[in-house]
Amino acid sequence: MDIAIKELIETETKYSDLLDQIHNHFQKPLATTHKHLRSEKEFDIIFAEIETIRMYSHSLLSDLSFHRTIRKTLLHPFHEFESVFCSLYHLSRSYILLASAMPLALITLSIARERTEFGQFINKQEHAHQIKLNELLLRPLSRVEEYVRMIEEIVKFTPRLHPDQPTLVRLVQKLIPLSQFLLQKRSKITKTTEMIRVFVNLRPQPREFLRLGREFVREGVVHYYEKEGANPKPKFIFLMNDVLLITRRVKAGIRSFTKAQTSEHFVLEILCPLQNITQIKVLEVPEEGEMSDLIPKNCFVMDSAKKSMMLQCEKQGEHRTWVDLIQEGMKKAKEKK
Template sequence: MSFFPGPSGPLVHTSIQEQRDRWERKRSRTARELVQTEQRYCQQLELVTTYFVEILKAKGTLRQDIRESIFSSIKSIHSVNQSLLVHLENGYFGRGFDQFCPQLYHYKTYVDNIHNASKVLKIQLKRNKAFRRFKKLQEDRPEFNNCKLEELLQLPTQRIHQYKYFLQDLTENTSPDNPEFLQLSRAVTSVSEVSRRIQDNARSHENHLQLCRVQKLLKGQKTKVLAAGRWYIREGWLRMVPRKGAETKPKMFFLFSDMLLQAKRCSPLHPTSGDKFVGQHAYPLQECTVEKVFGHTRSQGGLLSLTFPQAKLLLMSSDQEDLNDWFESLSSAIRKLQSNSTVVHRRDELCRKPLHAAPDSHNTPSSSNTPGRKRNMVSAKPDERVLAPPAGQEDIAPKRMKLVDTPVQSPEAATSSCVIL
């Protein structure tokens, strides 16, 4: 007579134990890699604090404000991570990150300053000969192993992303009954917040560079592209179809989160502006509608119809894929802008309080004996958009680019009529 174990027999117990053993092996592998990379990370931080921060402070090669702009809170980060490393080497991962996460404000300060630090460093290397020579001498030390200062200064932001994945793996392979499970879960949340902050800062910086590039492409200062809350989406050539059957004219269009800018190329014979554009019209997207027009291009591309409160455009492209891309980009920008405007409008309605209290029925005089009262009206006119002055412009190749995650533009940044530039 053969014996087959039931659902709660030895086979089920063995399967559960095997799963736990797999979790433990994965956890041990992740923990070992975390400790090894943390040791290397702390060594690199020590190179920066010892051979740059401390020596520069002693020599006085850089002014204190410039030195702090470049290195920010990296010395405090080094101190915090040395304490974390001691816990990790002793196997106290939960306790180590539980004490590490309240100190993440040093990382927040650092990541918020990272782009400014890079800019100040470039300026000093260009203008300060003594600092340029000092940097080269320090980087030639064998301890640096051909690492450049620019690379070392990027390590804290990279390390935050690494912590996020290390902690996720440790948490997934730690039993909920383990006291470290809650500590590691809290650490995942805290580190993920800083990781998102780094990504948001990077997107904002990239967007600023794109706005500066477009501003530099436009001749003169009449057309202002740099504005608070404005996001670059894409650009490209489209042909304008006139109403009265004349020939189509190619125009350059720049799409932003709150407006569509139409421009024409300057004369190629111009001695200084041959590669630039002149802004012609800025169409606000707040009250715009866009739709495809079929049957007019014989399956070669198509037409887009854009309707504004005081204007209407017919735009044509012979490239079907490019036309579809424009349609999706315009539709998405308009939808986000109008959705945000609706949310703000409803919030204002909910927050609006009555102008007068309800009258008492016993003490209210008759309407014939009550003199007329002038009510205080609350103006609902939105604030005018404040355009930021042009910032330092960066040189970037003028090419078509898109931002995948375009944040929603505030409703105050759009107007309801076409602006003729």
């Protein structure tokens, strides 16, 4: 049991320090010395519930440390944990609100970075302290899962007849649904994060591309046939749940004092909403005969009101995967419309 409690204290210390970084390097300056830079709306969206969770973490850490110290002076090997953990369940609302608001927070942060003094301040602080605000904001979403695992460990070492045992079991039972809810949200948030990654590397960066509900699905290299008889051109395509982007990948070398680095961006050439696609199909190739050598393999064709496109995949069968995913997106986009 001591090992489980020790792990809980050590990990909570690191977690609390992480939340303090958000407070000290971003929230506090933007609430005081750099208040003139912030937009109240952006500030509230990005840092929603973080302060409540931070204060609880400090309180939990203090209680855990106190109870562990008290236990060393007691003849009985266990001590009451109900007072330590009961508020954790009541904090569920803050974690639910944080997870629900996270996609909007990440999108707001990405937009702010490029276009406002508020965003420039965040970029400056990240560079100065070698941290990433978006990564710090995501950390609480996995902490509840860790709480459940460690409290379950404490339950294992708590005798059945001990007065704390029923309380700890009930606490785990209450926290498991919250942990599962956050796990589902994290999956959605990952898709939002990937969508933002695509946006950051696009040239130009259409601001309307960042929107709630848009999620990353797939990316890959294809060869694009612009018109019949023309040579195919290599393209890099990104599929979101409601739009397909056809881009040209550009790599550039960056020289620094320490080493050479390579960066890349993607020049946006076609942005095609899935609801505008009228037809998509696999280009079937005869297994034998003269035509089998003339028709490109691993291709699919898309038609919209403005143009028709043929895309060729590099791997066998990959074109069918693209068609299935795009058709699924088309169906959902039209249902939503």
